[in-house]
Amino acid sequence: MVLGYIVAGFITGPNFEYLPDVVRIESIKFWGDLGVIFLLFGLGMEFSFKKLKKVGGTGFIAVVTETIIMFSVGYLAGRAFGWNWMNSVFLGGMLTISSTSIIIKAFEDLGLKNKKFAGLVFGVLVVEDLVAVLQLVVLSALAVTSTFDGTVVFEKMAYLALFLLFWFTGGVYFIPSLLRRVRRWVNDEILIVFSLGLCLGMVVITEMAGFSAALGAFIMGSILAECEDSERIMKLIKPVRDFFGAIFFLSVGMLVDPAILADYWKPVLIISAIVVFVKSGAVTSGLLLAGNTIKTSMKSGFCMCQIGEFSFIIASLGLSLNVIEPSLYPVIVSVSIITTFVTPYYIRAAEPVYESIYKNVPSGWKVVMERLGTGRKTLDRESEWNLLMRSYLTRVFIFGGWLVLVFILFTKILNPFILSLTGDFTFDSYLFASLTLTGMSPFLFALIRRKDSAGLFDKIWNDSRFSRGPLLAMLGFKYLLGALFVALAISYYLRIGYGVLFIVVVITIISIYLSQTIKKYYSHLETNFIKNLHVKPVRKEFVVPKTLADEIHIESIEVEPGTVVAGKTISQIHRESRTGAQIVQIKRGNRYIDLPVKTEIILPHDQLLILGNDVEISTFRDLNSATAECISTSHQDIDLYHFVVCKNSLLIGVEANISDFRNRFDLLLIGIEKGEQGDFARPHSSIIIEEGDTLWVVGNKLKANEISKGNR
Incomplete structure (x- = not known):
């Protein structure tokens, strides 16, 4: 579809002489800029910071690696072609972003x-969208200064x-609350005008x-994505x-000049090869x-072997700022x-x-190829210190x-x-100092009084007296930062x-710390913000560890x-169809059935969590008709884990029978890796x-x- 728009734009553009076409370049650029605004608004609506949170470290590590490699290779390629440093920098930026639509x-x-x-x-693409937006800011700063000044770039960032920070937190606090209050009077026409008005208003502000x-x-777009x-x-x-x-995309095609391409066919082929092979690598x-x-x-x-809409946007930015050659x-x-x-x-x-x-x-x-990426991650590997530090740094950044x-x-x-009026x-200095401190007081209170929402600080403090030194240092830094403000x-x-x-300063800090009015x-403020941010409560996703196998996952x-x-029981489905997939959870209305027994009857509109490889799940989906709709749902207490059977474990000597194991331990046994051999086998x-032995089980954490650590 994107390719078709580009070709249509070329045919109707000023560089195609055989049909009546558009000749005013200014009009093309105007409509192209307007298209970019609404295209980015739509991408922001699909982006959502909740999706960014779900991506986790995998997407960020992959995109950071890709960005460093592709930006460097793109810059070096541009310099090898004899282009100036600004053209080479923009080329590097264009090559870092893949096309979501394609x-x-x-x-x-x-x-x-x-x-x-x-x-x-899709997780990598979400992070790429964020990187692309940041590139627009950095490249704009470079274009304005025409030199690489680290201080200017840092100040810009x-x-x-x-x-x-201001617009996202402020927007999430006010806009969803406003829409909730006026919902009864808002029809579709008013809502679309209001949304587009917010979009264009934000464009003017930026x-x-x-x-x-x-x-x-x-x-x-990302702010409205958090609304109900x-x-x-x-x-x-x-x-x-x-x-x-x-x-x-039509405007992109209209600006393509075949005469220029005839002179630059070698860079086109070389850059295409870089995108296909180096980018995927x-x-x-x-x-x-x-x-x-x-x-x-x-x-x-191998899916990321192309460039698309964001590359065009970066190129359009360079042209509008007159910092790149038109041939690029x-x-x-x-x-x-x-x-x-x-x-x-x-x-x-x-x-x-x-x-x-x-x-x-x-x-x-x-x-090596079989084992790479299947490192063992035991149940108790989660680091409370890492979680606490993440929460601590996030709060310091936001409130600071x-x-x-x-x-x-x-x-x-x-x-x-006020001074201009009075x-x-x-x-007057005392009044203005008091007003400023009053405005800062809620955030000073949050900075020095709030620890973390999960209670990790108190847990670590009570668990080990040897951890109290770092914890005291963390508290001291917050108090010092508050005192400096x-x-x-x-x-x-x-x-x-x-x-x-x-x-x-000491009196002020103590007053803010003890003030019940400021606390209230x-x-x-915090309650309203969190309510708006998590307006669509989602149960914790049922996630299968990526280390189990290449194909085994949950749908x-x-x-x-x-x-x-x-209308059939689980045993009837398995006996008649033998798909190989296993039903690990049933959601029936507001009721969740974890690890259902084989006599459980499957009813219409039940939402099933199916465990298996691509072929098994595809076969099960075919049974359910080609139009079955996949729904994102989950249950917070069930997940998939694996652990090594330790010495004196109560599991030693037990038969790996799925039914007996489930009845005895309330866990579904999925697979076994035997000792040092590491051969993965289905339970029998x-x-x-x-x-x-390493056991793979589905059930309550x-x-x-308890079972993994239980002794005879």
């Missing part, structure tokens, strides 16, 4: 959208961080702040997004570093066309390439950022405005000695009425569990932990 279309055409590795690819219009559209009505808004703006997105390397198997990493990396634009469009053609064939080639490599490497390397914003708001805007008066606010208005300043007000399927599955009554 990958989704390829998955649909190839029937891969529900495969296990597809979810990994710090400014961006504060800008995003341009006034010195950022690109695309960033503003993306920010407002986000799905309704997305459905309403989809035609607008698709229409203006098509206009953007970079993503594969990143996913390997993140702990995935070679097979999964290759299948995911048609070059990057041509590369996109070539790599789009290659994408489906390259995706198909991933598994054959892996199998070919596996067959031809020495036996020692085969063991808001203190900076409030200080700037009062010192640069509100207090000067003129100088007695004790108070001293900054007071010394900005009042000229007093250091001794007096110290006493005033902050609790109200969620709704039982359709009138199908082979509906002929297999006896021994010391050193507490139960699994």
